[in-house]
Every structure is written in C-alpha cells, then in structure tokens.
Amino acid sequence: xxxxxxxxxxxxxxxxxxxxxxxxxxxxxxxxxxxxxxxxxxxxxxxxxxxxxxxxxxxxxxxxxxxxxxxxxxxxxxxxxxxxxxxxxxxxxxxxxxxxxxxxxxxxxxxxxxxxxxxxxxxxxxxxxxxxxxxxxxxxxxxxxxxxxxxxxxxxxxxxxxxxxxxxxxxxxxxxxxxxxxxxxxxxxxxxxxxxxxxxxxxxxxxxxxxxxxxxxxxxxxxxxxxxxxxxxxxxxxxxxxxxxxxxxxxxxxxxxxxxxxxxxxxxxxxxxxxxxxxxxxxxxxxxxxxxxxxxxxxxxxxxxxxxxxxxxxxxxxxxxxxxxxxxxxxxxxxxxxxxxxxxxxxxxxxxxxxxxxxxxxxxxxxxxxxxxxxxxxxxxxxxxxxxxxxxxxxxxxxxxxxxxxxxxxxxxxxxxxxxxxxxxxxxxxxxxxxxxxxxxxxxxxxxxxxxxxxxxxxxxxxxxxxxxxxxxxxxxxxxxxxxxxxxxxxxxxxxxxxxxxxxxxxxxxxxxxxxxxxxxxxxxxxxxxxxxxxxxxxxxxxxxxxxxxx
Amino acid sequence: xxxxxxxxxxxxxxxxxxxxxxxxxxxxxxxxxxxxxxxxxxxxxxxxxxxxxxxxxxxxxxxxxxxxxxxxxxxxxxxxxxxxxxxxxxxxxxxxxxxxxxxxxxxxxxxxxxxxxxxxxxxxxxxxxxxxxxxxxxxxxxxxxxxxxxxxxxxxxxxxxxxxxxxxxxxxxxxx
Numbered sequence: 001x002x003x004x005x006x007x008x009x010x011x012x013x014x015x016x017x018x019x020x021x022x023x024x025x026x027x028x029x030x031x032x033x034x035x036x037x038x039x040x041x042x043x044x045x046x047x048x049x050x051x052x053x054x055x056x057x058x059x060x061x062x063x064x065x066x067x068x069x070x071x072x073x074x075x076x077x078x079x080x081x082x083x084x085x086x087x088x089x090x091x092x093x094x095x096x097x098x099x100x101x102x103x104x105x106x107x108x109x110x111x112x113x114x115x116x117x118x119x120x121x122x123x124x125x126x127x128x129x130x131x132x133x134x135x136x137x138x139x140x141x142x143x144x145x146x147x148x149x150x151x152x153x154x155x156x157x158x159x160x161x162x163x164x165x166x167x168x169x170x171x172x173x174x175x176x177x178x179x180x181x182x183x184x185x186x187x188x189x190x191x192x193x194x195x196x197x198x199x200x201x202x203x204x205x206x207x208x209x210x211x212x213x214x215x216x217x218x219x220x221x222x223x224x225x226x227x228x229x230x231x232x233x234x235x236x237x238x239x240x241x242x243x244x245x246x247x248x249x250x251x252x253x254x255x256x257x258x259x260x261x262x263x264x265x266x267x268x269x270x271x272x273x274x275x276x277x278x279x280x281x282x283x284x285x286x287x288x289x290x291x292x293x294x295x296x297x298x299x300x301x302x303x304x305x306x307x308x309x310x311x312x313x314x315x316x317x318x319x320x321x322x323x324x325x326x327x328x329x330x331x332x333x334x335x336x337x338x339x340x341x342x343x344x345x346x347x348x349x350x351x352x353x354x355x356x357x358x359x360x361x362x363x364x365x366x367x368x369x370x371x372x373x374x375x376x377x378x379x380x381x382x383x384x385x386x387x388x389x390x391x392x393x394x395x396x397x398x399x400x401x402x403x404x405x406x407x408x409x410x411x412x413x414x415x416x417x418x419x420x421x422x423x424x425x426x427x428x429x430x431x432x433x434x435x436x437x438x439x440x441x442x443x444x445x446x447x448x449x450x451x452x453x454x455x456x457x458x459x460x461x462x463x464x465x466x467x468x469x470x471x472x473x474x475x476x477x478x479x480x481x482x483x484x485x486x487x488x489x490x491x492x493x494x495x496x497x498x499x500x501x502x503x504x505x506x507x508x509x510x511x512x513x514x515x516x517x518x519x520x521x522x523x524x525x526x527x528x529x530x531x532x533x534x535x536x537x538x539x540x541x542x543x544x545x546x547x548x549x550x551x
Numbered sequence: 552x553x554x555x556x557x558x559x560x561x562x563x564x565x566x567x568x569x570x571x572x573x574x575x576x577x578x579x580x581x582x583x584x585x586x587x588x589x590x591x592x593x594x595x596x597x598x599x600x601x602x603x604x605x606x607x608x609x610x611x612x613x614x615x616x617x618x619x620x621x622x623x624x625x626x627x628x629x630x631x632x633x634x635x636x637x638x639x640x641x642x643x644x645x646x647x648x649x650x651x652x653x654x655x656x657x658x659x660x661x662x663x664x665x666x667x668x669x670x671x672x673x674x675x676x677x678x679x680x681x682x683x684x685x686x687x688x689x690x691x692x693x694x695x696x697x698x699x700x701x702x703x704x705x706x707x708x709x710x711x712x713x714x715x716x717x718x719x720x721x722x723x724x725x726x727x
C-alpha cells in the first residue's frame with residue numbers, strides 16, 4: 001500500500017480564496033499543500049493567441065449548465081490570472097440585502113464597515129489603485145462620454161493593474177505576459193511559496209473523507225497537462241484542516257460528491273448559486289454620431305473603432321447603486337471588452353429579420369466589430385441556481401481536451417431577476433441609443449442560458465443553518481475543520497465585480513482558520529504582513545482578531 | 552459537406568467556386584467555411600472529431616424529416632442538409648438549437664465551433680491566421696500584431712475626463 005502523505009493544511013484551489021489563505025497559513029508556520037486542478041502558467045506562457053491549446057483555453061473552464069453557463073479560471077492563480085483586475089468594493093446596501101430568504105442574508109458580523117479593514121489588506125497586497133482618466137482606454141472613454149451625455153455619472157474603476165507596464169493589448173483574459181495585471185502569481189502565491197507552501201498543479205480533488213485522527217483525507221486525480229479528460233495519476237493526502245477554494249462552480253460539487261464519506265452536507269451546499277446578476281449588451285456604435293454628438297476623436301481622426309484596444313473594464317456607471325432603490329433594481333453598468341472565441345456568438349443583431357445570433361445578419365454585425373461597445377450589467381439576482389448530482393469527476397463532463405464542459409448547474413431566473421435585467425437593458429439602451437449613438441441588443445440567453453464570469457454563493461456564509469452552508473467564520477456546518485473561502489462563500493450578488501470582496505472575505509476568514517488549526521495541534525500563528533512586507537493592513541486588523549490567533 | 556453547409560448557415564459566405572453546393576452564397580466575403588470551420592471541428596483539442604460521422608448522419612436525418620414535412624424534393628446527389636435551400640437550412644438550424652430541442656446541446660456546440668472558426672481561427676496561431684488573410688478575423692477588422700508578433704497599443708485613450716464621477720465615491724475609487 002502506498003503511504004498516504006500528510007500535512008497540516010490542504011488548500012484546494014489557488015485563486016483568491018486559496019492563495020490568500022495559503023499565504024497566511026504558511027507564513028504563520030503551518031505546513032501547507034495547495035492542490036490546483038489547472039496548469040501552472042507564468043510570464044511567457046501567456047500567449048496572445050486564440051489557437052486551441054494556447055493559454056486562453058488552458059487556463060479557462062467554460063461550463064455549460066442548464067440555464068446558466070459559467071466562465072471560470074482553471075490554473076494556478078485561478079480567476080486572478082484570467083480576470084480583468086477590476087477591484088471595486090461592494091456598495092454598503094449589498095450587505096443589507098434580503099434576497100430570496102426574506103431577511104438579511106449576510107451574517108450579522110459582516111457589513112461594509114466591518115469588512116473595510118479586510119478590503120484594505122487586499123488593496124495593500126496586490127495593490128489596488130484608483131485609475132485616472134488618461135489610463136482609461138477609448139472604450140471606457142466612449143462609455144463615460146455617453147453616460148455624461150445622458151445625464152449620468154461614470155467612474156474609472158479601481159484596478160489591480162500596473163499601468164506603467166500595461167500595453168493595452170486587451171489580451172488579459174489569456175493571462176498577462178507583461179506582468180502588468182497584478183494576479184496572485186505576483187504577490188500572495190510567491191510569498192506563500194517562500195514560506196514553504198507547496199503548489200501542485202493539475203491535481204483535481206474529487207472527494208474528502210474523515211480520518212481516524214479527526215482530520216480529513218482528500219482524494220485527487222492528476223490530469224494530463226494537455227488533455228484534461230485524461231487521468232495520469234492519483235492519490236490521497238491527509239490534513240488536519242481543509243480549505244476549499246475551488247470556485248463557486250466546483251467547491252459545492254466536491255462536497256456533494258463527498259457526502260457519502262463525510263456524512264450529510266448542509267442543505268445549502270450546491271444551492272443559492274448566484275450569477276452575480278450578470279448580463280451583457282452589445283452596442284454597435286455609429287462612428288459619425290460619436291464624433292458629432294460626443295465630440296470624440298482619436299489622434300488619427302477616427303472617432304472610435306477601438307473595441308480591440310485596451311484593458312478590460314475601466315469605466316462603470318454607479319447611478320443605480322442607490323440603497324434607496326428597491327432590491328433587484330440596483331445594478332452597475334460597466335464597459336467591457338469580450339474577446340473573440342466565445343465572445344461573439346451570444347451577441348444578437350438589433351432589429352433582425354431572421355435569426356438574431358447566427359446567419360447573414362449576424363455576419364454583418366461582425367463586420368462592424370471594431371465599433372462594438374460591450375456593456376456589462378451586474379445586478380441583484382435571486383440566488384436561483386441549484387447544482388444537480390455531481391458528475392463522475394471534476395465539476396463537469398469535459399467535452400474538449402480543455403475548457404469546454406457540461407455541468408449540473410440548473411438556473412431558472414425568477415421574475416425578480418428578470419425585472420432587474422430588463423431595467424438594466426432599458427437603461428443601456430436609453431444611454432447608448434440616445435441621439436443615434438448606437439444600436440443595442442442584449443446577449444441571448446437562448447443559446448447557452450444566462451452567462452456569468454463571476455459565479456457566487458453556492459456554499460454561502462450566513463447565520464441561519466437552513467440557508468447557509470458555512471457559519472460566519474467560513475467553517476462548513478457539521479464538518480469542523482473544513483473551511484470554504486472562495487466565491488461560493490459570498491452570500492449573494494454584489495452588483496459590482498466580486499474579486500475584491502471574495503479576497504477580503506478570505507483575508508477575514510484566516511484568523512478563524514488559524515485558530516482551528518491551533519486547536520488541532522498545528523503550530524501556527526496569525527499576523528503576517530502583506531506579501532511585500534507592508535504592515536499597515538496587518539496592524540489595522542490585529543486588534544480585531546482579539547489576539548487569540550496571533551499568540 | 553454536411554458540416555460545411557451547417558457552418559455556412561451559422562456565418563455564411565460567398566461561393567468559393569462555380570457550382571459550390573455546400574456554401575449557399577448568402578453573404579459577401581468568406582464565411583465560417585472559408586474561415587476553417589470544418590478544420591476546427593476536426594481538431595483533437597475540440598473533442599468533436601470522433602462524433603462527426605454520427606452527427607452528420609443525424610443532421611441529414613433531420614433534414615430529410617424537415618423536407619418531408621415541407622413537401623420538398625431534395626437533390627439525391629448531395630446529402631439532404633446540403634440539398635436544402637439557405638432559408639430552409641436556417642429554419643432547421645433555428646429549430647435544432649432552440650431551447651426546447653432535446654439535441655440542442657449538440658447543435659449549439661457545432662454552431663459554437665463554427666463561430667470560433669470565424670472570429671478566432673482556433674485551428675491556427677492567430678499571428679499566422681492574420682498574416683494569411685483569415686477571412687473571419689479580417690472581416691472583423693482584427694488589427695495585426697507588432698513586428699515581434701505581440702499586440703501593443705501605445706495610443707489607447709482619449710486622455711481626458713469624459714464624465715463626472717458619482718458623488719458617493721470613496722477616496723480609493725469605490726462605491727461608498
């Protein structure tokens with residue numbers, strides 16, 4: 001029999017929830033192993049290439065569900081490698097939301113005020129900076145000018161981008177080969193490794209079981225680095241503490257599959273999934289009207305034609321992030337670049353006489369691709385998503401060697417969600433069709449369902465055991481020593497890009513994980529500085545953790 | 552032939568030569584077929600290749616049923632789907648990809664691969680595709696890279712304030 005390896009802490013996944021907890025636990029003295037199901041890509045691995053097998057297919061998962069498709073990271077660094085680095089904090093009203101349960105869904109211990117010091121830790125670590133208008137590419141500028149013309153405000157979005165390094169190539173969804181995007185590969189993960197954490201790519205955790213010693217045994221398969229459908233090995237590892245951070249599309253699936261060996265899961269595991277109320281509209285702008293109405297022109301005299309140029313979402317309008325508005329009618333509208341390869345199929349033809357998403361008219365729409373402007377709605381959905389029985393391995397039945405799979409998520413938007421989407425669609429149209437600036441149509445939900453790049457809430461924190469899988473310390477109910485720190489822990493939609501909040505919650509969860517590890521005999525303490533050694537964020541939170549974990 | 556006709560229904564192109572029967576000629580310029588849709592479907596990476604023969608048979612079965620329903624007589628010299636007119640191909644693809652169709656996942660996948668051939672040339676390195684004048688990406692106006700094969704855009708911004716920020720914005724730039 002092969003000896004079972006053992007360690008203090010196993011972290012499943014290396015995105016925000018995994019990298020942050022791995023760093024703090026390793027820096028505090030714990031033995032930490034990170035199991036990541038995707039490949040480990042850095043620097044020159046990040047291709048500017050749409051060819052199958054380039055970094056954009058290696059580092060992504062596109063999981064088609066029933067009524068909802070999820071685009072997620074699948075690599076060391078997780079979502080941080082493929083995201084657009086927009087890092088706003090969630091507005092205050094979000095934490096007071098009632099959502100589908102009819103009363104406050106967030107734990108009483110968490111509000112915007114109580115989360116602020118944890119946001120600060122993340123902002124110091126990456127770092128996150130406020131952009132200035134000259135940093136904003138043409139597409140963001142166009143959106144801002146259109147908002148202003150329509151009597152709205154618009155903000156440059158805070159980002160984790162080093163603007164000195166950024167070349168505005170717009171390939172950041174394939175990973176940033178210029179290291180301008182401050183992914184976790186540049187901060188928390190190298191710091192975790194420096195403190196002894198071991199990161200194992202292509203290790204896909206399938207299920208957990210309890211050990212006689214009161215810890216957990218994680219069973220994993222090792223997948224081929226080209227064809228993720230192929231298993232090339234496998235094994236098990238024992239840990240006293242498990243941190244699940246595989247993402248909101250995978251963490252609940254691992255737990256569902258573990259129910260046979262771990263015992264019953266809390267009812268909320270695999271329920272209350274939120275797509276962050278996301279929706280996309282494609283505008284095809286009229287170049288002449290951009291010049292005439294908005295007075296915009298590039299140095300070469302072209303008004304816009306710049307869809308390909310830039311760095312993801314840079315400008316959002318937050319006029320509807322107004323806590324006095326009714327729930328479900330609050331949303332942000334953010335300019336976004338969505339690259340080819342999955343980025344065009346769902347765009348619909350305005351005023352089509354035939355099919356809206358394919359056919360001759362769609363081809364004409366693509367002829368004007370340079371003049372597209374994509375507007376991204378993040379609204380308050382109703383946590384409608386439910387995961388069905390887990391597939392045999394992973395979180396989806398993988399169709400392609402990489403990237404494309406079929407998952408068990410079922411999502412039927414409620415009237416509340418549909419009302420919010422309709423309101424946001426109407427607002428985008430009001431802003432962009434005003435004075436003939438553009439023609440606008442939302443992406444269709446009829447092809448692969450609704451679509452999210454920010455899956456949330458499938459294993460959420462809360463005070464009520466009936467509607468939350470985790471307590472407010474992120475520990476899985478009835479399964480002490482298992483913590484969940486990724487987007488699945490976020491209770492509901494955030495109305496803005498969620499990475500900053502996922503990261504802040506992971507930072508906030510660490511002291512309790514340290515405490516639990518100490519109770520299991522692990523010599524670990526809390527109190528590491530930011531990965532680069534900065535201490536202001538750490539010093540601000542130490543008084544909040546009561547000194548227990550910091551002993 | 553069958554998948555060329557399907558891909559041409561998704562993003563149509565002009566006929567490649569006189570007597571081209573799979574490409575219906577419903578649009579100007581190269582479409583999904585000229586962009587390499589069948590090559591994309593046949594890639595090992597895509598995972599569709601082993602199923603293509605069966606899928607072609609199934610698609611032609613649907614086409615035969617569609618023709619019978621409409622009382623259409625099809626040219627027996629070509630597969631039934633190819634024998635359909637462009638409007639009929641379009642109608643059938645709309646049915647097969649409709650939210651209620653039991654095989655929609657399959658046909659949406661074929662449509663997706665057809666689209667990816669046009670907008671991303673997924674069977675080729677992007678630099679090579681553009682250098683060779685790839686029909687889809689050229690139609691879209693996808694800009695070529697710099698001499699070293701990488702994209703950079705030194706000019707990228709209007710460079711000035713274009714809207715007033717929301718009054719409830721924190722000093723760090725977030726919603727208050």
